[in-house]
Each structure stands twice: as structure tokens, then as C-alpha cells.
Amino acid sequence: MNNLNMAKIQLNGNSYEINVNTNLNELLNKLKIEKNKVAIELNGTIVEKDKYLKVTLNKGDKVEIVHFIGGG
Amino acid sequence: MEDFFSVANKRFKSRLIVGTGKYKDFEETANAVKASGADIVTVAVRRVNILDKEKPLLMDYLDPKTITYLPNTAGCYTSEDALRTLRLAREIGGWRLVKLEVLGDKKTLYPNMIETIKSTKILAKEGFEVMVYCTDDPILSKKLEDAGACAIMPLAAPIGSGIGIQNKTNISLIKEQSSVPVIVDAGVGTASDATIAMELGCDGVLVNTAIAEAKNPVLMAEAMKFAVISGRLAYKAKRMKKRKYGSASSPEENLI
Numbered sequence: 460m461n462n463l464n465m466a467k468i469q470l471n472g473n474s475y476e477i478n479v480n481t482n483l484n485e486l487l488n489k490l491k492i493e494k495n496k497v498a499i500e501l502n503g504t505i506v507e508k509d510k511y512l513k514v515t516l517n518k519g520d521k522v523e524i525v526h527f528i529g530g531g
Numbered sequence: 532m533e534d535f536f537s538v539a540n541k542r543f544k545s546r547l548i549v550g551t552g553k554y555k556d557f558e559e560t561a562n563a564v565k566a567s568g569a570d571i572v573t574v575a576v577r578r579v580n581i582l583d584k585e586k587p588l589l590m591d592y593l594d595p596k597t598i599t600y601l602p603n604t605a606g607c608y609t610s611e612d613a614l615r616t617l618r619l620a621r622e623i624g625g626w627r628l629v630k631l632e633v634l635g636d637k638k639t640l641y642p643n644m645i646e647t648i649k650s651t652k653i654l655a656k657e658g659f660e661v662m663v664y665c666t667d668d669p670i671l672s673k674k675l676e677d678a679g680a681c682a683i684m685p686l687a688a689p690i691g692s693g694i695g696i697q698n699k700t701n702i703s704l705i706k707e708q709s710s711v712p713v714i715v716d717a718g719v720g721t722a723s724d725a726t727i728a729m730e731l732g733c734d735g736v737l738v739n740t741a742i743a744e745a746k747n748p749v750l751m752a753e754a755m756k757f758a759v760i761s762g763r764l765a766y767k768a769k770r771m772k773k774r775k776y777g778s779a780s781s782p783e784e785n786l787i
Contacts, residue, residue, distance in 0.1 A: 530575025
């Protein structure tokens with residue numbers, strides 16, 4: 460990775476490139492995901508919705524974004 | 532007299548809970564749910580598809596403000612996975628009423644009751660209202676209630692098998708001893724199976740595959756709605772005694 464402003468994270472199991480210091484709110488905006496429809500886990504810990512603006516992502520972070528789908 | 536289904540201090544009109552899996556698309560899901568009259572639907576927690584942002588969402592078809600979402604841990608084989616799933620579900624929108632299922636075997640999809648009881652205790656302590664999928668074993672059902680389950684959900688038969696209630700005696704034993712609602716979950720294949728569950732005195736029935744895999748899911752959803760109502764009414768009416776021999780319906784006096 461040459462660009463120092465970029466960092467690779469693991470997003471839902473796939474490699475994903477973000478700008479360094481992107482917060483979770485910005486990540487959701489970029490992905491066009493409404494925050495009231497999802498939950499986010501960062502490195503195995505659930506992040507509460509009111510912390511999305513404060514929590515920023517670093518190289519190698521593992522992010523899981525989940526929502527409800529049809530199920531039994 | 533209105534007959535409400537109460538669970539975890541919440542009241543619902545319908546005693547039928549429906550799953551939202553296995554449908555052709557969300558439109559069919561929504562139509563089937565509507566036809567079933569269910570107030571509660573089970574939903575699964577999965578990764579958001581990051582690549583396909585235009586993909587429709589379940590919430591766009593079933594409004595969680597008008598229908599109660601019951602997050603489920605289907606597909607979890609360990610307590611850790613189930614707890615993780617339900618904690619995430621709660622974070623999505625504050626859902627406290629949840630359905631726990633911890634599976635033990637991929638072939639039968641039978642619950643792992645040791646992991647299930649362990650998980651129930653933890654979830655109850657964390658403030659969840661846990662409806663628990665379980666085997667039709669009266670002793671383990673009681674253990675679940677003691678562990679803090681707000682509803683006991685014994686299987687009629689393996690998930691998706693459609694072969695109906697295999698052990699009516701056990702289901703009625705569980706109902707008899709439980710002080711929380713008992714809901715038959717899994718294995719219902721057609722309307723009469725749901726009716727039998729209700730005639731045994733169960734508080735409700737959960738159906739997914741029997742509706743989704745019917746040739747006409749929306750019609751089967753409606754059939755399930757009436758099946759549950761019929762079974763409930765029959766239970767409340769208290770059925771006649773069974774006799775070994777015939778008993779004529781018309782008077783035998785004054786025969787011509």
C-alpha cells in the first residue's frame with residue numbers, strides 16, 4: 460500500500476480499503492447503509508450506535524455489519 | 532371473550548408465529564405474513580451485503596413498527612455464536628424479546644440442550660426475554676424455565692421436516708407443567724398439525740417451512756391461521772370423551 464492515507468480493514472469477511480481515521484458513521488454513509496437497520500461489531504466487540512461518530516478505524520480492524528434477513 | 536396470547540408481559544392477538552425464511556422473494560414473504568395474521572415473525576441476523584447496495588431489505592417489506600420482529604439464532608451451533616447473534620440483534624433496534632436456538636447436529640437440526648440451557652441463563656441475566664427452542668423433553672423443558680426462559684418452544688419434529696407432532700404425550704406433559712407459554716416450533720407440515728398442537732393446549736405454534744414450501748404459500752398461510760384458531764377453540768371447548776364403541780346420535784326411542 461503506497462498511499463499513507465489509506466488503510467485496509469476486514470469488512471464482513473472481505474478486504475476493504477478506507478481512509479485512515481474514517482469513523483463508523485462515515486463508513487455507513489459511504490456504504491449507503493442506514494444505521495437504524497444494522498449493528499456493528501468491531502474486532503469482536505459490539506459498538507453502540509451513539510459511539511459511531513467517535514470510533515475510528517485502523518489498519519487491520521475487523522468490522523462486521525449485520526442486519527435482519529428472512530429466517531425461521 | 533377476547534383470547535390474547537401473552538408472552539413476556541406483551542399481548543398479541545394471533546397465536547401463530549411465522550418464520551420469514553425460504554420464500555421466493557420479500558413480496559411473497561410479506562403476502563404470506565399478512566395472510567397468516569401473525570403478529571410476530573422470526574428473523575435471522577446476517578452480514579449486510581456490502582457489494583450489492585441496491586438489494587432490497589426485509590424491513591422495507593415488513594415494518595418492524597407494525598409487526599414484532601423476533602430475532603432468532605438459527606444456524607448457531609455454540610452458545611458463544613448464539614449470544615453474539617442476539618446481542619447484535621438487540622443493538623440493531625433494541626430487541627429484547629428473542630428466540631434462542633442452539634443446534635447440535637447439521638443433519639437432524641436437533642437442539643443442543645446443554646448449550647441451550649447455558650445460553651438461556653446468560654441471556655436472562657442480560658435482560659433478554661428469551662423464547663427457547665428445545666427438544667420435547669419435559670425434564671429439560673422445566674430446566675429451561677428455571678433458567679429463565681419466557682417461553683418454551685418444543686419441536687414437533689426436526690426443523691423443516693414437515694412430519695408433524697411426533698410425541699403428543701410429551702408436548703402435553705410439557706404444557707401441563709409449564710408456567711410460561713408453550714409454543715410448538717418446528718416440524719409442522721400442514722394445517723392439521725398446527726391444530727393438533729393447539730388442541731393439546733399449547734399457547735401457540737411457529738411455522739415457517741410448511742408455509743414457504745407449500746405450492747401456494749399465501750393460501751397455506753391463511754390455512755395455518757384458521758388451523759391455529761380452530762385448535763384453540765376446540766381446546767377451550769373441551770372435547771368429548773373417547774369411546775371404544777359407537778354411540779348413536781339420534782334417540783333410540785319412538786323408532787318407526
